Amino acid sequence: MQVRTGVCGGARQPEASHPNRYRRRASPVRLHATGLRVSEVAAMVVFALLIINKAGGLIFNRTFAPGLQKLDSNDYLILAGTFHGIHAISRTISPAPPVQPLPGNRRPPTTGIESMESSHFRLTCFQTPTGVKFLLFTSPEQPNTDAVVRRCYEIYGEFVMKNPFYSLEMPVRVEKFDRALGAYLVRP
Amino acid sequence: MPAATTTTAAPPPPPLDFKNSDTIPVLPPSKHQPSLRYPSSGSHRKTIYDRSLSRPPSATSLPAFAYLFNTLITYHHAKSGSVSDIETRLNRAGYPIGVKMLDLLLYRQAAAAPGGFGGAGKSGASGARPTRLLELLQFVHGTLWRGLFGRQADALEQSTTKKNEYMIVDNEPVVNTYVTIPREMSQLNCAAFVAGVVEGVCDAAGFGTEGVSAHWAEGEEMWPGKTIFLLRFREEVMEREEGLKAGGGGG
Numbered sequence: 001m002q003v004r005t006g007v008c009g010g011a012r013q014p015e016a017s018h019p020n021r022y023r024r025r026a027s028p029v030r031l032h033a034t035g036l037r038v039s040e041v042a043a044m045v046v047f048a049l050l051i052i053n054k055a056g057g058l059i060f061n062r063t064f065a066p067g068l069q070k071l072d073s074n075d076y077l078i079l080a081g082t083f084h085g086i087h088a089i090s091r092t093i094s095p096a097p098p099v100q101p102l103p104g105n106r107r108p109p110t111t112g113i114e115s116m117e118s119s120h121f122r123l124t125c126f127q128t129p130t131g132v133k134f135l136l137f138t139s140p141e142q143p144n145t146d147a148v149v150r151r152c153y154e155i156y157g158e159f160v161m162k163n164p165f166y167s168l169e170m171p172v173r174v175e176k177f178d179r180a181l182g183a184y185l186v187r188p
Numbered sequence: 189m190p191a192a193t194t195t196t197a198a199p200p201p202p203p204l205d206f207k208n209s210d211t212i213p214v215l216p217p218s219k220h221q222p223s224l225r226y227p228s229s230g231s232h233r234k235t236i237y238d239r240s241l242s243r244p245p246s247a248t249s250l251p252a253f254a255y256l257f258n259t260l261i262t263y264h265h266a267k268s269g270s271v272s273d274i275e276t277r278l279n280r281a282g283y284p285i286g287v288k289m290l291d292l293l294l295y296r297q298a299a300a301a302p303g304g305f306g307g308a309g310k311s312g313a314s315g316a317r318p319t320r321l322l323e324l325l326q327f328v329h330g331t332l333w334r335g336l337f338g339r340q341a342d343a344l345e346q347s348t349t350k351k352n353e354y355m356i357v358d359n360e361p362v363v364n365t366y367v368t369i370p371r372e373m374s375q376l377n378c379a380a381f382v383a384g385v386v387e388g389v390c391d392a393a394g395f396g397t398e399g400v401s402a403h404w405a406e407g408e409e410m411w412p413g414k415t416i417f418l419l420r421f422r423e424e425v426m427e428r429e430e431g432l433k434a435g436g437g438g439g
Contacts, residue, residue, distance in 0.1 A: 162254050162366035164261040164378075174368045179412075
């Protein structure tokens with residue numbers, strides 16, 4: 001499993017040259033950490049999207065590919081809460097050398113885990129400036145997961161945040177969001 | 189020596205400087221600020237009052253409108269107890285817009301017509317107020333929708349059961365672009381705001397209505413947001429229309 005974390009601010013650079021980015025290679029994980037199985041699914045797919053609010057509660061989850069292992073809603077809540085905790089830890093405890101802040105400025109906050117890879121899936125985490133986290137589970141071959149997760153954020157901004165009947169931090173039950181997300185991520 | 193102290197004490201302390209006193213001074217009441225923003229003189233920015241009335245402004249930002257509309261809905265939602273109450277309030281919010289839109293659109297039509305303001309054409313383009321029911325309905329269906337949303341409404345129908353009821357159909361109302369109704373008030377249609385605009389236009393044109401309401405079209409797969417605006421005209425309007433028809437086409 002590979003875990004990638006990063007530091008806020010500045011343009012993205014190739015990993016090899018970026019001093020604040022590190023890759024750790026552990027023994028390949030055979031266990032399905034997410035319960036997602038790839039047996040009958042095509043190689044390049046988006047499996048699932050989870051949205052976690054800033055308190056660590058799961059506010060949205062949806063799967064997009066057929067043939068995935070079923071998780072019950074309690075497991076999803078545990079997964080969201082656990083990831084929220086690990087993400088928070090990874091922001092403070094990190095082997096990356098600290099960035100020297102400009103005089104008078106605070107140290108830029110680290111972003112925590114950005115992606116996690118195993119032989120079966122890749123988890124891309126995108127955190128918005130307000131602390132909402134988007135977790136995108138894809139197959140390891142799926143390219144441009146950053147762009148995909150950002151597009152999901154845009155759709156969230158359009159149909160959830162602009163919806164007068166949505167109350168912040170609460171579970172997302174917005175039909176137009178579901179429809180737009182389906183149109184974007186479900187392969188016909 | 190005393191003279192020197194009086195001269196140094198002469199300038200009054202700045203109003204917010206209360207470092208050396210225990211009591212916080214009360215600020216003098218601020219001067220009344222007019223709420224209308226007007227750019228400072230010398231700048232070349234134009235206000236809405238400097239623009240030509242006859243030229244419609246180019247496209248308006250949809251997200252900006254969505255933000256305002258969102259706030260409007262949230263406000264009325266918080267103030268009202270039932271779904272019909274919210275719809276009535278949204279309808280009332282749209283009504284004054286309709287009254288003004290009739291005048292504005294007719295003025296623009298007249299200015300754009302080749303004959304200018306004196307044009308004596310019969311239908312629409314001259315800037316004359318619609319006097320027949322069908323003219324009014326086409327004005328709402330075409331001109332009003334184009335003026336507000338940049339396109340025509342999708343259909344104009346007459347009710348088969350009641351002859352004073354007409355329906356204007358919009359497959360995807362612009363105002364509902366970002367609005368999703370929660371399940372517990374699925375009857376609510378926020379296009380009631382547009383219904384209010386239509387009601388304002390009808391009333392201002394002299395066609396009194398018993399109310400214009402917005403309803404969801406049910407069982408629609410292709411257009412999940414399809415909305416029907418139901419216009420119910422008053423009896424006297426229908427009687428007048430009958431009389432005009434009998435009298436030979438509005439003579």
